[in-house]
Amino acid sequence: MSLATHKFCPNCGHPLKPEPNESHTHSLCSGCGQTIYYDPKVAATTVISDNQQVLLVKRGNEPGYGLWSLPGGYVDRGEIVEEAAAREVLEETGLSVKITSLIGVFSQKTHPVIVIAFAGEQISGSIETSDETLAVAFFNIDDLPEMAFPRDTQIIRSWINST
Ligand SMILES: [Zn+2]
Structure with missing residues (x-):
């Protein structure tokens, strides 16, 4: 890009x-x-875990249509980043979550998006797809599906190393 x-x-x-x-x-x-x-643009993404499983969404939009990613999206101007992260999880998965910690900040040379990655836990709600997601599911961290972005795999690895 x-x-x-x-x-x-x-x-x-x-x-x-x-x-x-x-x-x-x-x-x-x-x-x-x-x-x-x-x-740069700022995006927030969240690792929601349950035992050794992480919550992923099957993307209903390009880029990466039909592949899986962590729930996340762009932070609006003036929005608290943690609230943006939780909002995106709710919009894309139907789950209300509490952001619990920062995993890290991920950026690449010549790429306009800075991704801020959080860990979070489910508070309430039940899994629902949205018009942005074809499916929502937990996956074992040792058996992830085909991911849309190598960065998400990197974020999950960082999260595993920090827990
Ligand atoms: Zn001018």
């Missing part, structure tokens, strides 16, 4: 010309001369 996301200046509407730097972290506006910086 390219890091440059704007074609036109958000200030004056003129076309933007990407700066000739390798990572495309900013553009220069040809109209007003302002430098437009591309901030």
